[in-house]
Amino acid sequence: METYQIYILTSAVLFVIGMGGVFMARHFIKKIIATIIMGGGVFLCFVSFAQRDALTFADPVPHALVITGIVVAVASAAFALALARRIYQLTGEESFTNDK
Amino acid sequence: MTDLPTSPFPALLVGLPILVATLSLFFRPRGKAVVGLMGCLLTGGLGLIALVEVMQQGTVIHILGGWDPPLGILLRMDSLAAVFIGMTAVVGVFISLYAWWFFRAREATNGGFPLFWPLWLFLWAGLNGLFLSNDLFNLFVTIEVIGMSAVALAVLSGKTAAQIAGLRYLLAAITGSMAYLFGVALIYGSTGTLDLGLLRQVLEPGATTTFALLVITLGLMIKMAGFPFHFWLPPAHSSALAPVSALLSALVVKGAFYILLRLWMEVFGVSITFSAGQLIGLAGAIAVIWGSWQAFMQTSLKLIVAHSSVAQLGYLLMIFPLLILAPGVAAGSADWLSPAWTAGVYQVMAHAFAKASFFLSAGIIIMALGHDHKGSLRDLASRMPMTVMAIGIAGVSLIGLPPSGGFFAKWMLLKGIFLSGQWWWAPVVLAGSFLTAGYVFMLLRLAFATAREKEPFRPVPKGLEVCALLLALGSFLIVLPAEYLIQFLESSEAFGSGIQSIMEGGTYGND
Numbered sequence: 001m002e003t004y005q006i007y008i009l010t011s012a013v014l015f016v017i018g019m020g021g022v023f024m025a026r027h028f029i030k031k032i033i034a035t036i037i038m039g040g041g042v043f044l045c046f047v048s049f050a051q052r053d054a055l056t057f058a059d060p061v062p063h064a065l066v067i068t069g070i071v072v073a074v075a076s077a078a079f080a081l082a083l084a085r086r087i088y089q090l091t092g093e094e095s096f097t098n099d100k
Numbered sequence: 101m102t103d104l105p106t107s108p109f110p111a112l113l114v115g116l117p118i119l120v121a122t123l124s125l126f127f128r129p130r131g132k133a134v135v136g137l138m139g140c141l142l143t144g145g146l147g148l149i150a151l152v153e154v155m156q157q158g159t160v161i162h163i164l165g166g167w168d169p170p171l172g173i174l175l176r177m178d179s180l181a182a183v184f185i186g187m188t189a190v191v192g193v194f195i196s197l198y199a200w201w202f203f204r205a206r207e208a209t210n211g212g213f214p215l216f217w218p219l220w221l222f223l224w225a226g227l228n229g230l231f232l233s234n235d236l237f238n239l240f241v242t243i244e245v246i247g248m249s250a251v252a253l254a255v256l257s258g259k260t261a262a263q264i265a266g267l268r269y270l271l272a273a274i275t276g277s278m279a280y281l282f283g284v285a286l287i288y289g290s291t292g293t294l295d296l297g298l299l300r301q302v303l304e305p306g307a308t309t310t311f312a313l314l315v316i317t318l319g320l321m322i323k324m325a326g327f328p329f330h331f332w333l334p335p336a337h338s339s340a341l342a343p344v345s346a347l348l349s350a351l352v353v354k355g356a357f358y359i360l361l362r363l364w365m366e367v368f369g370v371s372i373t374f375s376a377g378q379l380i381g382l383a384g385a386i387a388v389i390w391g392s393w394q395a396f397m398q399t400s401l402k403l404i405v406a407h408s409s410v411a412q413l414g415y416l417l418m419i420f421p422l423l424i425l426a427p428g429v430a431a432g433s434a435d436w437l438s439p440a441w442t443a444g445v446y447q448v449m450a451h452a453f454a455k456a457s458f459f460l461s462a463g464i465i466i467m468a469l470g471h472d473h474k475g476s477l478r479d480l481a482s483r484m485p486m487t488v489m490a491i492g493i494a495g496v497s498l499i500g501l502p503p504s505g506g507f508f509a510k511w512m513l514l515k516g517i518f519l520s521g522q523w524w525w526a527p528v529v530l531a532g533s534f535l536t537a538g539y540v541f542m543l544l545r546l547a548f549a550t551a552r553e554k555e556p557f558r559p560v561p562k563g564l565e566v567c568a569l570l571l572a573l574g575s576f577l578i579v580l581p582a583e584y585l586i587q588f589l590e591s592s593e594a595f596g597s598g599i600q601s602i603m604e605g606g607t608y609g610n611d
Binding site: 083 | 240244245248251252255260264266270271273274277278279281282285286289467581
């Protein structure tokens with residue numbers, strides 16, 4: 001098994017953990033962290049493809065895409081945290097009361 | 101690809117709203133609204149001009165900054181994109197005008213929400229960008245722009261219910277886009293390209309492609325609130341401000357549908373099976389029945405309308421099984437493809453007009469009465485005839501009674517269903533219409549009933565009622581150019597095409 005395949009398998013595991021966390025966790029912050037883990041998995045998968053072709057240099061395209069993706073993920077996580085804090089200030093609740 | 105005529109419109113359609121939105125941030129609240137409205141009218145005008153341009157020239161492209169595609173970004177406007185952009189322009193302009201009067205009327209009490217304007221312009225830029233995008237990653241960026249500004253708009257009212265619904269919406273949106281991005285990563289890893297046109301040629305069937313298609317579809321289903329991921333939609337759409345609800349319901353969810361349609365039909369043809377289409381159709385069918393039934397059971401007007409969106413989006417998913425040909429059926433002999441495509445496009449347009457009008461009318465009623473419990477609709481017909489008329493007309497289009505746009509869409513859907521022999525979808529379409537008729541007529545019956553007690557009633561600016569009524573009429577007027585429009589759409593490569601599904605057994609793990 002080549003190195004990049006190990007990374008890709010890891011990324012799939014991270015993605016599944018994150019996906020499960022978003023749906024199963026109850027606390028807002030846990031849900032938000034789960035989305036970040038999901039993002040981590042996706043970015044790892046992207047970056048690990050960069051060395052796949054055994055070139056002497058890494059493929060720059062995945063790195064460019066991952067940078068964009070990380071910016072988006074940070075922004076949405078910040079937005080979600082701000083909303084969660086606002087909800088906590090308004091109601092004192094830390095999770096969705098009637099899930100689904 | 102690059103030999104198509106170049107036009108500046110695709111770049112302007114994305115660039116102008118972003119520019120105006122950023123500019124408007126430097127103005128005082130009152131100035132934001134003025135600049136924002138001007139920007140909306142300009143963007144809307146530009147969208148319509150671009151539609152005319154594509155009608156005359158055919159597909160146009162724009163290469164951003166002069167960098168050729170493998171490195172740079174290419175925006176491509178074919179007739180399908182042009183029709184979606186034109187629809188966004190018309191609906192967007194009416195909602196903007198409504199928002200202008202709506203926020204002016206409420207300025208004294210809560211400041212008039214000046215941030216609505218830049219956010220709506222960012223959203224508009226995202227939508228235009230999405231319709232024009234020609235590569236997978238660009239699509240990701242545009243759905244993120246749309247998702248973030250849509251959530252920000254949804255929580256704009258500052259009410260607790262809206263914040264909670266907004267967080268739920270945001271979490272669903274992030275999950276959806278991460279799933280989509282995961283699929284994109286796998287596709288890039290296996291092919292080394294993200295360009296849609298190129299992918300169609302190089303994509304090979306196999307486990308990776310199938311899995312990528314699966315996560316991309318999953319992500320987009322979450323984004324477009326397809327069953328069973330519809331849970332975030334009713335609270336988010338019903339707790340937002342009236343113009344925002346209209347935007348979210350009429351335009352935002354259509355973005356994810358557009359990507360799904362494009363990717364299934366243009367890119368992933370090699371790994372789609374007949375049963376995949378049946379599965380997505382089933383999700384749509386359940387959404388139609390479940391959403392309509394839930395709408396029927398709600399007690400507040402905005403929740404009724406929001407649940408009805410779940411159902412109407414279900415109809416969109418139901419065109420997918422028709423577009424996928426069973427093994428052994430030649431695309432040339434499949435005469436139901438064109439009706440099914442027509443049904444999809446018309447359902448998008450009819451729902452955009454009718455649902456925008458419905459939500460705007462609900463906003464008018466809330467403004468007049470202070471709440472939207474359905475019991476308070478009593479005697480509305482004598483006090484606000486124009487709004488009741490708008491609800492009635494929009495409702496007729498949602499039910500699908502002739503000669504509305506909704507009727508045309510559902511009739512074409514039924515035609516496609518019977519021509520293709522997949523008769524099992526037909527009862528769902530009919531049952532959905534009956535349930536929709538149930539809640540629309542219930543609302544109208546209340547509106548014409550006499551009131552038990554007179555509720556306090558505030559006058560509403562006439563402009564609001566006119567906007568809602570014109571949008572409702574729009575859902576009828578779109579039928580008039582139907583023949584011309586379909587002819588125009590047929591110039592798009594995707595329109596009218598079907599997927600030759602691969603043979604059973606060769607689906608998974610053949611690499």
